Each structure stands twice: as C-alpha cells, then as structure tokens.
Amino acid sequence: MHTDRERCERAVRSRDARFDGWFFTAVLTTGIYCRPSCPVVPPKTENMVFHPSAAACQQAGFRACRRCRPDASPGSPAWNARADGVARAVRLIQDGVVDREGVTGLASRLGYSARQVERQLRAELGAGPLALARAQRAQTARLLIETTALPMAEVAFAAGFTSVRSFNDTVRAVFALAPGALRERAARTGGRAGRATPQRAAGAIALRLPFRAPLTPDNLFGHLAATAVPGVEEWRDGAYRRTLSLPYGHGIVSLAPRPDHVACRLSLTDPRDLTVAISGCRRLLDLDADPVAVDGQLAADPGLAPLVREAPGRRVPRAVDAAEFAVRAVLGQQVSTASARTHAARLVAAHGVPVDDPEGGLTHLFPTPEALAGLDPGALALPRARRATLTGLVEALASGALRLGPDSDWADARAALAALPGFGPWTVESIAMRALGDPDAFLPTDLGVRRAAARLGLPTAPAALTARAAPWRPWRAYATQHLWATGDHPVNRLPA
Structure with a gap:
C-alpha cells in the first residue's frame, strides 16, 4: 500500500487508525517516522515519504515518533492473510x-x-x-x-x-x-493511553496490545473460556489466563478485553521470551486482522449482512501453539466441548509439566508431542479409532514428519494432516483455522455451521454450502464465526 501515495496521504490527513501498521510515514524535515493516526499536525505533502515497515524507516535513518509510538502499531494484516514465503x-x-x-x-x-x-x-x-x-x-x-x-x-x-x-x-x-x-x-x-504501564506485581510485565477497531470480544474470549483446559487455562476476574511454553522457559499470561486495547500481563521465567510471548498472544486473539476489509466483503452478502452489522469486527480465536491445538482437535472429534476438556485435562495431569501460579488455578504446561510420544494408547479413555488417530498425530509431530507452526505452508500442512489416519475435513479445517491461522478455512460439515445456515436460509448440504460461500473468500473463517454466533452456546458470549 505504501506505493499508493494519494491513498497514504488521505489516511495521514484524516489520521485514520485503520491504516496503522499498513504503512509508515517518514517526515524529511524532522527525521521522524509515524503511524498514519499520529495526533500531531500532518506535515506538508512534499515532506512525506512512505515506507512499508518500521524497519525500513529505521534503515533509512528515521527515528520513532514519541507521540504515536509507531513501533507499537498493530502488525500488518497482510502477513496473517497469506502463506507465501x-x-x-x-x-x-x-x-x-x-x-x-x-x-x-x-x-x-x-x-x-x-x-x-x-x-x-x-x-x-x-x-x-x-x-x-x-x-x-x-x-x-x-x-x-x-x-x-x-x-x-x-x-x-x-x-x-x-x-x-x-x-x-x-x-x-x-x-x-x-x-x-x-x-x-x-x-x-506511564499512564498515557497507548503506552505499556509499569506493573507493581513482582516479575510481571503489563502492556496494552493494540488492534484495529472495531473488535467484538464476545466469541473471541467466549470461545477461549468455554473450551479452557483445566490446569492450563482459566477465566478469572474478567480475564483469560493460560500457561505458555516458550523457547527459554515458560510463562503465564492474563488477557482482558478493553474498549481500545487488550490488557496483557505476562509473568515470564526468562525475559528473553517477551517477544515470542507477545507474538503468540497477538496471534491467539487475531489482533492484526483488518476488520474493515473482512466486514466489507462479508456484508456484501445479504445473508451475512445483518450478522456483520450486529457484531462488527469479529475475530477468529486461534492458538498459541499449533501442535497443542492439533492434539485438542483430535480429542474434540465427535464429542461435546465438556468431554473434550475432560480428555485434555487428563492428558495434562498425566504428562504436562507442573508450574506454580501464585495468582490462580493454573497448574501445568500442555504436554509437548515429545512428552506424549510414549503414552500408552490403552490408558486413553477414547474409542480405539480415536486412540489410533491421536497416537499417529503425536508420532508425526514428535518425529518432525509433520510440522505445524508460523512457518507452515497451509496447503502442504493440510495435505500432511489429511494423510494421517482419522483426519477428515472437519479436523483438518479446524486446525487450519485455529492453529495455522488461515483466514479462509471453512467447515461446511460442522453441525453448528449447518444449523446456522438453515436458520439463515442458506444451503445446508456441504457441497452446496461451499459453493454458496465462494463470495466470502478469502474470509470464510470469519464468516464461520458469524454463523456459529447465531447459536446459543457459551463459546458465543463473554463469561459472567
């Protein structure tokens, strides 16, 4: 976008926060670079140059504005909507x-x-x-x-x-x-809006995670709370809390929705993990999405338009660890949310690493594939076919034959998952949506999606619904959130 000078200039003149992170404005006369929504008086047109990243601005010799703090802008939505190199x-x-x-x-x-x-x-x-x-x-x-x-x-x-x-x-x-x-x-x-604020609790780091407005938090936090695995996750005092496995140690994060940011408090065993922890939290809450682009395309469909108007800015609840979610997706095959949580909690208690949580009820890290590789299938309270599915997944992850993460090619990952025993379209697309972050993942066979389609007068047969959903691409994962939200399920609302 930074090459479209006229569009960039309009965004800067109007201080349009929707474009924060899409591009950065560098001012030749001051040597400062800003986000488009910077509150200072916009510079003269001839003094503005535009760059695609903060790194490009810094490399060109510009320093960050102290007012708008461009280094803390939401990330560019392009990187979450693409799977290229x-x-x-x-x-x-x-x-x-x-x-x-x-x-x-x-x-x-x-x-x-x-x-x-x-x-x-x-x-x-x-x-x-x-x-x-x-x-x-x-x-x-x-x-x-x-x-x-x-x-x-x-x-x-x-x-x-x-x-x-x-x-x-x-x-x-x-x-x-x-x-x-x-x-x-x-x-x-420290109290100024948009800044990280000092945290009094020893060892904790408190900061604000920015996002592009609007954001509807109901299904986002509701889903995380309703599916929380005991010991690893919990909803406490208006915040979603969970343990994190990190490269240098582990951590505990608390995330709470606010009108203009997400309040984040991190306790880390090693501060070197701050960068990856923040990145994981932003990915979990889909905070770098562009709701204007998503809502604009979905609202063009008469069937979805009322849902988008009612709840603009829905996000896709994702995952901090792709392998963890894949395991949980298998445990959730053809069972209720409560049953899936019970199965996951048993795995955590038996194979997870214990941690201390002075503030709440978190007790373990979710077990890694390596920790689960040696589990006895007979000890799992699952049908025989699903035990085989789970052990096959764990073996593939632990051996490196299957790699799921930020570097995954979405098409390749789908193909590798589909080749595993017991992996049908629902499981593959659930992992693509939640773990890999594909914004176009779609679950036409999901019961909740088909019931919502019936209520809206849309086709319910998977093939027909997939054809009807073609105009929603590449945002079918967001359309799925709107469809799910028509049902009366705890995942669709913030806990009391």
Whole structure:
C-alpha cells in the first residue's frame, strides 16, 4: 500500500487508525517516522515519504515518533492473510527466530537460501531479515525498559542484543533517547493511553496490545473460556489466563478485553521470551486482522449482512501453539466441548509439566508431542479409532514428519494432516483455522455451521454450502464465526 501515495496521504490527513501498521510515514524535515493516526499536525505533502515497515524507516535513518509510538502499531494484516514465503518469514521473525537461529536458520525453515529470503523481504518490506529483527529487538527493549526494573545490561540481552553497546546504539537511534532517559520518561508518562504501564506485581510485565477497531470480544474470549483446559487455562476476574511454553522457559499470561486495547500481563521465567510471548498472544486473539476489509466483503452478502452489522469486527480465536491445538482437535472429534476438556485435562495431569501460579488455578504446561510420544494408547479413555488417530498425530509431530507452526505452508500442512489416519475435513479445517491461522478455512460439515445456515436460509448440504460461500473468500473463517454466533452456546458470549 505504501506505493499508493494519494491513498497514504488521505489516511495521514484524516489520521485514520485503520491504516496503522499498513504503512509508515517518514517526515524529511524532522527525521521522524509515524503511524498514519499520529495526533500531531500532518506535515506538508512534499515532506512525506512512505515506507512499508518500521524497519525500513529505521534503515533509512528515521527515528520513532514519541507521540504515536509507531513501533507499537498493530502488525500488518497482510502477513496473517497469506502463506507465501514472505508472510511466513515475517511470522517467524516476529517469533524471534532470527535472534535465536540467525538468518540461515530462518532460511532453512522456509526451504530457501539466505539470499532469496533477503531479496524477497527487501522487495516487499524495504528491509532485510536482520533489519526487521533489529526493529523488533528495539520494541522489545523499550517494553522492558519501561515496564520492568531490570538492569539495562539484562534488558539488552533479554531483548536479543549481543552486546550492551549495540543495545545502547539501537535505542538511541530508534527513539532518540538513551535507555536511562527512556525509563525516566516512561515513569513520568506511564499512564498515557497507548503506552505499556509499569506493573507493581513482582516479575510481571503489563502492556496494552493494540488492534484495529472495531473488535467484538464476545466469541473471541467466549470461545477461549468455554473450551479452557483445566490446569492450563482459566477465566478469572474478567480475564483469560493460560500457561505458555516458550523457547527459554515458560510463562503465564492474563488477557482482558478493553474498549481500545487488550490488557496483557505476562509473568515470564526468562525475559528473553517477551517477544515470542507477545507474538503468540497477538496471534491467539487475531489482533492484526483488518476488520474493515473482512466486514466489507462479508456484508456484501445479504445473508451475512445483518450478522456483520450486529457484531462488527469479529475475530477468529486461534492458538498459541499449533501442535497443542492439533492434539485438542483430535480429542474434540465427535464429542461435546465438556468431554473434550475432560480428555485434555487428563492428558495434562498425566504428562504436562507442573508450574506454580501464585495468582490462580493454573497448574501445568500442555504436554509437548515429545512428552506424549510414549503414552500408552490403552490408558486413553477414547474409542480405539480415536486412540489410533491421536497416537499417529503425536508420532508425526514428535518425529518432525509433520510440522505445524508460523512457518507452515497451509496447503502442504493440510495435505500432511489429511494423510494421517482419522483426519477428515472437519479436523483438518479446524486446525487450519485455529492453529495455522488461515483466514479462509471453512467447515461446511460442522453441525453448528449447518444449523446456522438453515436458520439463515442458506444451503445446508456441504457441497452446496461451499459453493454458496465462494463470495466470502478469502474470509470464510470469519464468516464461520458469524454463523456459529447465531447459536446459543457459551463459546458465543463473554463469561459472567
């Protein structure tokens, strides 16, 4: 979008927050870059240049605006709506892969050469993987500086910098302040809207997760709460809480919907996991979606238009761990939500890693495929066919024959899942929707979808419904949320 100068200028003049994250405005006279919705007086047209990413702005020598904090914009919706190499690369960088494995590790995961990845990212984002990772490190450093009392040396290494010097140089270049001055400034203005705010609880980091309005939280948080696995997840005091398995340790997150953000509180055993934890939470809540584009297309269908008007900005509840969700999808085959939770809770109690939660009732991490690889099928209170399905899935995940995650090619992952015993279209599409994040995943065989279709006068036969849903593409996963929400089920409403 950044190449459409006229459209970008209109967005900046109107301070349109819907375009935050789509592009960034760099001001030649001040050397500052902003999000489109920046509250300051827009610069003259001839002084504006547009870039596709914060990293591109930083690479061009611009520093972040202190008013609108463009480094904290919602992510571009393009990367969650695509499964090509660039989109997969961006998702992996957001998960900190470059910091942990380097550019060669990133390229290896994608099946490309490092040179190919560099070329593709520069063409679309104006910056290569190192620059994108540097921009993300800068944002993580700012969060740790402003929301914790960690010594600056610990902040530097937790944010992914290899030296204190590079940390200091980057913070000064991006924010035009030394790290100490940034912390002092945050202490004076910590309550300002849009900022991360210091957390009094020891070891916790509190921040605000931005999103593009509108957002209807009912089905999003309702689904997570209604399907919560005891010990791993819970709804407590108006917030969804769960444990997180992370690269350097584990964590506990609390997420609560607010009118203009999602309140997030993270407790981490290792602060180096902050970047991947935030990325996972944003993915879980589908916060980088573009509701205007989604709602605009779905509302063009007379059958869906009333549903979209009633609840604009529905999101797709997703997953923080694709392998975990795949296991849970198998446990949920042809049983009620309550039964699926019971089966999952038994696996957690038997094979999950115990954790301490001083604030609530969380007790375990969900077991990894490796932890489940040696389970005795006979010990599972499941029908024989489903035991075989579960053990086949776990073996494929543990051996690496099946890879599910941000780097997954959606078509390849579907084919690999469909080749496993016991995986029909419902299970495959559920995993594609919730675990892989495909916005066009569709479940025409789902009973709830077919009942909703009948209520709306739509075809109920799977083939006919799929044909009728063609105009909803590429947003059929969001249409599914609207269809499900016509039913009276706890997943469709916020818990009391």
